[in-house]
Amino acid sequence: xxxxxxxxxxxxxxxxxxxxxSTLLDILRDELKIKSVHRGCEDGECxxxxxxxxxxxxxxxxxxxxxxxxxxxxxxxxxxKGDELHPLMxxxxxxxxxxxxxxxxxxxxxxxxxxxxxxxxxxxxxxxGIEGNLCRCTGYIHIIKAxxxxxxxxxxxxxx
Amino acid sequence: MEExxxxxxxxxxxxxxDIELPNMAHCIFVGSPYAHARIKxxxxxxxxxxNGVLAIITGKEVxxxxxxxxxxxxxxxxxxxxxxxxxxxxxxxxxxxxxxPVAAIIAEHPYIALDAAxxxxxxxxxxxxVSDVNEAMQPGSPLVYEEWEDNMQVHLEFxxxxxxxxxxxxxxxxxxxxxxGRVSGFPIEARGCVASYDRITGMLNMWSSxxxxxxxxxxxxxxxxxxxxxxxxxVADVGGAFGNKLNWWKDTVVGLGSIVTGRPVKWVESKxxxxxxxxxxxxxxWEGEVAVKNDGSILGVKAKFVKDLGVEGTNxxxxxxxxxxxxxxxxxxxxxxxxxxxxxxxxVTNKSPYCAYRGYGKDKGIKFMERIMxxxxxxxxxxPEQIRLGNFIQPHQFPYKQISGYVxxxxxxxxxxxxxxxxxxxxxxxxxxxxxRKQGKYIGVGVAFMVEPAGVxxxxxxxxxxxxxxxxxxxxxxxxxxxxxTEIGQGSTITRTKVVxxxxxxxxDDIEVKRDSSDMPGSGVYSxxxxxxxxxxxxxxxxxxxxxxxxxxxxxxxxxxxxxDITDGVFHSTKDPTKRMSLKELxxxxxxxxxPRGLPHDMQVKHxxxxxxxxxxxxxxxxxxxxxTYATYCSGADIAVVEVDVETGAVSILKYAHVHDAGTLLDKxxxxxxxxxGIVQGIGEALSEExxxxxxxxxxxxxxxxxxxxxxxxxPDIVMGHIETPSPFTELGQKGIxxxxxxxxxxxxxxxIEDALSPFNxxxxxxxxxxxxxxxxxxxxxxx
Ligand code: FES
Ligand code: FES
Numbered sequence: 001x002x003x004x005x006x007x008x009x010x011x012x013x014x015x016x017x018x019x020x021x022s023t024l025l026d027i028l029r030d031e032l033k034i035k036s037v038h039r040g041c042e043d044g045e046c047x048x049x050x051x052x053x054x055x056x057x058x059x060x061x062x063x064x065x066x067x068x069x070x071x072x073x074x075x076x077x078x079x080x081k082g083d084e085l086h087p088l089m090x091x092x093x094x095x096x097x098x099x100x101x102x103x104x105x106x107x108x109x110x111x112x113x114x115x116x117x118x119x120x121x122x123x124x125x126x127x128x129g130i131e132g133n134l135c136r137c138t139g140y141i142h143i144i145k146a147x148x149x150x151x152x153x154x155x156x157x158x159x160x
Numbered sequence: 161m162e163e164x165x166x167x168x169x170x171x172x173x174x175x176x177x178d179i180e181l182p183n184m185a186h187c188i189f190v191g192s193p194y195a196h197a198r199i200k201x202x203x204x205x206x207x208x209x210x211n212g213v214l215a216i217i218t219g220k221e222v223x224x225x226x227x228x229x230x231x232x233x234x235x236x237x238x239x240x241x242x243x244x245x246x247x248x249x250x251x252x253x254x255x256x257x258x259x260x261p262v263a264a265i266i267a268e269h270p271y272i273a274l275d276a277a278x279x280x281x282x283x284x285x286x287x288x289x290v291s292d293v294n295e296a297m298q299p300g301s302p303l304v305y306e307e308w309e310d311n312m313q314v315h316l317e318f319x320x321x322x323x324x325x326x327x328x329x330x331x332x333x334x335x336x337x338x339x340x341g342r343v344s345g346f347p348i349e350a351r352g353c354v355a356s357y358d359r360i361t362g363m364l365n366m367w368s369s370x371x372x373x374x375x376x377x378x379x380x381x382x383x384x385x386x387x388x389x390x391x392x393x394x395v396a397d398v399g400g401a402f403g404n405k406l407n408w409w410k411d412t413v414v415g416l417g418s419i420v421t422g423r424p425v426k427w428v429e430s431k432x433x434x435x436x437x438x439x440x441x442x443x444x445x446w447e448g449e450v451a452v453k454n455d456g457s458i459l460g461v462k463a464k465f466v467k468d469l470g471v472e473g474t475n476x477x478x479x480x481x482x483x484x485x486x487x488x489x490x491x492x493x494x495x496x497x498x499x500x501x502x503x504x505x506x507x508v509t510n511k512s513p514y515c516a517y518r519g520y521g522k523d524k525g526i527k528f529m530e531r532i533m534x535x536x537x538x539x540x541x542x543x544p545e546q547i548r549l550g551n552f553i554q555p556h557q558f559p560y561k562q563i564s565g566y567v568x569x570x571x572x573x574x575x576x577x578x579x580x581x582x583x584x585x586x587x588x589x590x591x592x593x594x595x596x597r598k599q600g601k602y603i604g605v606g607v608a609f610m611v612e613p614a615g616v617x618x619x620x621x622x623x624x625x626x627x628x629x630x631x632x633x634x635x636x637x638x639x640x641x642x643x644x645x646t647e648i649g650q651g652s653t654i655t656r657t658k659v660v661x662x663x664x665x666x667x668x669d670d671i672e673v674k675r676d677s678s679d680m681p682g683s684g685v686y687s688x689x690x691x692x693x694x695x696x697x698x699x700x701x702x703x704x705x706x707x708x709x710x711x712x713x714x715x716x717x718x719x720x721x722x723x724x725d726i727t728d729g730v731f732h733s734t735k736d737p738t739k740r741m742s743l744k745e746l747x748x749x750x751x752x753x754x755x756p757r758g759l760p761h762d763m764q765v766k767h768x769x770x771x772x773x774x775x776x777x778x779x780x781x782x783x784x785x786x787x788x789t790y791a792t793y794c795s796g797a798d799i800a801v802v803e804v805d806v807e808t809g810a811v812s813i814l815k816y817a818h819v820h821d822a823g824t825l826l827d828k829x830x831x832x833x834x835x836x837x838g839i840v841q842g843i844g845e846a847l848s849e850e851x852x853x854x855x856x857x858x859x860x861x862x863x864x865x866x867x868x869x870x871x872x873x874x875x876p877d878i879v880m881g882h883i884e885t886p887s888p889f890t891e892l893g894q895k896g897i898x899x900x901x902x903x904x905x906x907x908x909x910x911x912x913i914e915d916a917l918s919p920f921n922x923x924x925x926x927x928x929x930x931x932x933x934x935x936x937x938x939x940x941x942x943x944x
Contacts, residue, residue, distance in 0.1 A: 036171025045864035089169035096829040100649025101168030102399030139840030140872040
């Protein structure tokens with residue numbers, strides 16, 4: 001069964017007919033070819049598929065495509081300014097928070113949400129905030145460091 | 161620099177799942193729900209009628225179209241008790257573990273393949289399963305392989321030194337037993353590959369998430385009866401590996417799927433499938449005795465070592481072989497050993513195959529020894545660090561031949577441990593521990609030390625120490641680099657770039673590390689060998705290329721090569737500053753204007769006309785000392801301070817310190833990233849991770865929901881220190897360290913828990929130390 005949906009993904013409008021059983025993850029990856037959204041567990045456990053749905057982080061593997069009619073979706077591609085990397089992305093690179101990179105786009109989306117929504121935070125808040133994103137490579141230490149560095153960028157106005 | 165990272169943060173990754181080829185089909189595996197059963201019939205006719213199903217491959221087909229999976233190691237020929245089963249990637253007549261693939265479906269879409277899976281009719285006749293290793297060793301146990309008379313795949317005895325003398329000289333003999341639960345790496349990206357077979361040329365091209373494309377090519381071509389030069393594997397971005405991507409048994413079926421259908425075929429494993437059929441590790445039991453003097457000197461260890469290999473440990477991966485480093489690593493950093501005797505059993509059961517996971521085998525011996533140290537410390541009432549300091553090999557003793565035959569290259573173990581004690585503020589925490597006890601709180605300080613053998617070259621297996629590097633200057637003066645140091649997220653792209661830029665004197669941004677592929681002969685990355693073997697080859701190639709570049713530049717600048725230097729991609733004469741030329745200018749001269757005709761006669765006749773050098777490397781340590789299967793031996797010490805809530809069994813980490821000596825550090829960030837990740841994996845193993853099988857061989861936890869890996873909340877703050885004692889056996893003094901942190905962190909946490917629970921007189925018998933287990937140990941101790 002096909003369901004018609006309209007979405008705005010990274011600022012672009014899409015009208016699609018989606019399979020009723022397709023997930024948001026499926027349509028982003030397979031139809032819109034947004035490959036940053038990674039298939040990790042498809043169980044809502046790893047966060048590799050995290051995107052912002054109407055501004056809030058969700059596991060796109062747990063959302064049916066048919067549910068997102070009218071929604072706005074952002075992925076890491078949406079944080080780029082042309083070919084320019086977002087300061088948060090640069091902070092990840094500078095702080096060696098990218099190892100295999102499989103968790104990275106998901107972690108970045110969660111971190112982007114946290115940075116935009118928490119005026120201030122402790123390390124503990126951060127750890128709690130990214131708890132839903134599993135990373136097997138970094139032990140999270142460099143990720144926390146990167147997000148804290150990005151906070152400085154944000155506070156100094158180097159942000160979008 | 162960091163081009164790879166720039167790609168990955170911005171969604172330009174090239175993981176297997178991102179690959180889309182024209183006309184590509186999809187493969188899924190259909191697994192057995194039972195752990196042990198005879199396959200009476202497989203009927204695929206209903207499934208084949210489903211629209212969009214292209215082919216279904218079953219065990220019958222693979223037995224016809226393929227050779228059995230090749231053994232990755234085999235020591236039968238040298239007289240060892242070493243059995244290799246005849247197995248195929250799809251079960252032929254019986255299934256031997258839950259999830260064992262029985263059929264592979266190739267379809268237009270993965271969802272169609274999933275629908276088709278429901279339409280395959282398989283009739284099984286259940287057989288009694290054996291999932292408990294002790295039962296598997298009993299006479300009369302069900303046989304995993306009926307052609308063997310028992311379930312002992314590998315049975316070895318290691319006997320070093322004089323064990324009787326050690327035990328005769330001892331003041332005390334202490335019993336030790338220790339079990340490690342079954343775990344694995346379970347990277348966030350599971351296994352996967354895309355295979356594309358060209359029926360006209362007979363060429364099978366593959367893109368794979370693998371650690372070792374050259375070995376993969378060997379394995380796949382052998383199973384598929386293809387010449388090796390008709391198989392090529394390109395490594396996609398790898399979403400974590402940790403040893404789990406050092407096997408290709410399922411990839412062979414994907415290749416076959418492409419051969420059968422004539423279509424490119426993609427297989428991306430689901431997480432459930434990775435848990436059920438992926439390579440497991442640990443699951444070892446040690447029972448033994450240690451001979452000690454009253455002053456804490458460790459004189460010898462006698463033990464029985466049992467490893468639960470699951471369905472087998474030689475053909476779907478390489479597990480049985482890990483028994484050898486497990487036993488040879490037991491003496492660890494300690495010099496007073498007079499004897500070591502171990503009976504080692506590699507036993508097959510109806511569980512998933514066993515293969516590498518960070519630590520591979522050596523981790524097991526080291527953790528056993530570090531548990532022994534803890535027990536000796538408690539029994540003799542000597543602080544754990546004092547026991548170690550008293551037994552350490554001393555800095556002046558290197559190179560040091562350990563009783564098991566390994567030749568340790570260099571180190572300063574007392575300095576490493578003392579630095580860790582300081583960073584971990586051990587004295588302060590012991591004081592806090594005393595205070596806390598008065599308030600009914602249980603704090604423990606755990607110490608662990610390790611010497612990690614890294615960079616293997618073993619005979620009679622696929623891990624023989626092959627490596628190659630190629631470095632060349634392109635016609636516009638840029639540098640292209642390749643070796644078998646597969647990028648799996650450990651940071652080998654950064655390391656390779658820096659190493660080559662430093663040696664050549666080229667600009668870091670001018671270095672391009674080529675995508676890894678099976679074109680480069682070399683065993684890939686495992687055994688912490690990246691910094692040792694492939695880097696060794698890379699350094700040798702880069703050094704030779706530099707000599708050639710300088711010779712070329714000397715010729716074109718009309719200057720003695722001895723007076724030419726290169727910095728930041730510019731050659732200059734140290735005598736005459738006006739004589740300068742960039743690498744780009746040199747490349748243009750060398751390639752085209754004037755090109756080879758403009759080179760001196762002697763270079764022409766020696767055919768030295770290209771700025772392109774390949775080199776290999778073999779460990780001088782292993783070459784000189786055949787018993788030293790490993791090239792380098794880094795060291796490390798971990799201090800963990802934990803608090804155990806005795807009411808709930810919950811463990812919290814209050815302080816964590818780690819110091820290591822990886823020789824000359826190639827890149828500090830890369831090394832630290834590896835170490836942080838490894839420490840947290842070890843913490844997961846110590847506290848929560850375990851694959852639990854029922855007696856009927858059913859895996860109870862096959863998802864991240866039930867197999868509990870550390871989240872950001874479980875990762876502690878870690879203070880880290882480095883000490884650099886260069887290895888005399890490597891090109892820059894560097895040592896492998898990739899696997900080290902997962903070893904000591906687990907041991908330190910377990911030792912800390914035991915220390916915290918010392919008022920209850922508990923010996924932690926096994927890992928993970930889950931809440932439930934800790935509560936049980938406390939209750940049992942209270943019941944007397
Ligand atoms: S893929 Fe969605 S949470 Fe893992
Ligand atoms: S960087 Fe590999 S999973 Fe996070």
